Amino acid sequence: MTTRAPWRVALAAVLCAAACGGGAPRPSPGPSKKPLGEALDDTRWDTEVLGRANTTANEVVRNAGDCEVAKPIIQEARVRLDEAEPKLRTAAGRTSLEALRTQVAKVADLCP
Numbered sequence: 001m002t003t004r005a006p007w008r009v010a011l012a013a014v015l016c017a018a019a020c021g022g023g024a025p026r027p028s029p030g031p032s033k034k035p036l037g038e039a040l041d042d043t044r045w046d047t048e049v050l051g052r053a054n055t056t057a058n059e060v061v062r063n064a065g066d067c068e069v070a071k072p073i074i075q076e077a078r079v080r081l082d083e084a085e086p087k088l089r090t091a092a093g094r095t096s097l098e099a100l101r102t103q104v105a106k107v108a109d110l111c112p
Contacts, residue, residue: 052080
């Protein structure tokens with residue numbers, strides 16, 4: 001039996017929660033323009049696209065207490081986030097990307 005990387009499971013949970021609105025009831029915008037299978041493929045795609053950027057952003061956050069280690073990783077994380085952005089297919093993926101950008105920016109502010 002294989003185990004999934006914890007970050008993939010967490011990212012999938014974030015994407016699913018964002019896609020579902022976090023449980024908050026909303027008025028329906030009408031029928032979806034995409035079939036369910038295609039929407040799921042888009043979510044899977046976004047999870048893969050965000051994988052590398054997520055790993056680097058998490059490395060920045062983990063090293064927030066040591067600016068000498070975090071500083072060189074910050075720029076790498078920003079580049080990977082920028083590379084991922086045009087490839088994203090879902091609103092949930094874009095929301096996750098912005099959350100990662102915010103985390104990296106906070107560490108960058110702490111480590112000028």
